[in-house]
Amino acid sequence: MSVVRGPVTQIAWVVTDIAASEKYLGAMLGGGKWTRIPDVAFGPENWTYRGEPADFTAHVSMTYQGDTQLELIQPVRGASIYAEFLERGGPGLHHICFEPEDFDTALKDAAAQGVGVVQQGSLGGEMRFAYLDGAAAGVPYIELAEVGPNLRKLYEKIKKDAA
Template sequence: MDKNLLGTNIVTQIGIIVKDIEKASQAFADFFGVEKPKWNWTDGYDKSHAEFNGKPSDARAKLAFFDMGQVQIELIEPDENISTWREFLDKHGEGVHHIAFQVKDMDEKIEALEKNGMPLVQKGDYEGGRYAYIDTFSKLKVIIELLENF
């Protein structure tokens, strides 16, 4: 395997799949002694251009974020549409879904990862950037998310 396929080793986010974002975000807020963040919906396909397994996806999710210094905790409650989030919840239940890294040249990173047996599962845009989930589960026991801000 090539060395440092991401060009970084700094974790920026841990994503956790939950069934009930209100309950989960309140539990995290209570645990950390902070105010419960407001959750928001991911954009629909018209803005996100989301793809799951290479096909356009209408999947959306409720997201809540806790900024914890260097690492952000992201809570994700998926809707019923097929996505990496829904698939994870259906197969594994609630739990850690991904570890995210901020990268440059995302397309180059995706290509390098795919060449090393780690395929792209889902990608999309968000205001100010884009994301990609890479199936590293068989090797790393967790999915890797690439984040590229513009």
């Protein structure tokens, strides 16, 4: 039984300098124009990190290569898997993201297989995230995401702008 079914929708890196990373990865991977969203706040009422309420901020930047979203995350403040990742080994590939047909079932399947959720939360009812420990799969984290209609529209605009 697999936890997720479907294509990879996003590849993400955690970085220390989002502007330099946009330039470098854009040149290396051929993505288009980046859309940067500074100071995204993840509050304790909607987020957990290692089972505890989480309160952190990050800069986020996105572009597309074909149908795959490329994301950069630069932690700014607070404890999170992003800050932890930098502390452990510096910048690099952080996670791949899937959008399962049934988010809740995918989480239950992960738990049944002993795959733990490291960080999870929601953004204003527009998106739910869960980061699974991906070490056994050779990537630090596997992200599961459930994207709402308004955020989907934003992603489509970012994709169009990147072209």
